[in-house]
Amino acid sequence: MKRRLFLACVLTFATAPAAAAQCQLCAPDKLTSAAAREAEVPLRVVVETRLDMGRIAVGAMGGEVAVDPVSGARRLSGDVVDLGGFALSGTVTVRGAPGAEVRVILPTSVDLEGGHGRTARVTGLITDLSAAPRLGPDGRLQFRFGGRLQIAGADDGDYRGRIPVTVEYQ
Template identity: 45%
Template sequence: MALEVRTSLDFDRVVLTGPAGGKARLQPDGSRQTEGAITSLTGRAMTGEVVIRGEPGRQVRVELPQRIELYGYAGGALAVTHVTSDLPILPRLDSEGLLRIRFGGELFISGDAEGEYRGDVPITVDYL
């Protein structure tokens, strides 16, 4: 079994317009929402997408994290919470041995969070 990252979850540029903070959400279908003192997400924001390859027709167990820690080059930290995906209830590889999963989440920003942030998304996949 193999897991290939097609696109990384990327909120691109989020602009905080006031001290109260706010949330930016990216849904697995690519829809974007903001709440609070955040302007809308840019068109370059992208959901994460992975492809699982394995034995055709096999049912699999896929574990995505509920929280993704992000760390800035200047030492700051943020987190993507409420990670959601378009994973079916009973995931199964198709007749070609593929399963595509898209995922998004919610990013809360407050205070002085300027900078670039990066983090890892641990994904576990097993045959059932």
């Protein structure tokens, strides 16, 4: 008889908005209109929806749960069984200077903490952004992201962690 372990995972986010600034000693006397506009309008980053892998049971062999950022669909692989609940891709809204190009930085992996000192790792964090994302004419950009949760067979519990999301003007 296979023993199944319960696992629930919710990720929260630490946002680190940043605006690139020019060296005032090195810059020409007048900033370009785009650079001046960006300097006047700071970036704001708001997490609208947290990434949630849902509820699963994990067998002795472990497995993986992946959440697609575009569709929000959850894929299970390995010795993992779906116990229901909603899997959600994360949603972030960025506000700043209209039309400005931005760079979004997500870590390559994040360790989640569960009870009794256990950990699980989220890897492959990806967004649904284009290669050169820009804020819209209203100064707003919303994007979604997902990733893969890797679970060992003995790692049951409720896992939580923070994913730092950094956004910079280009």
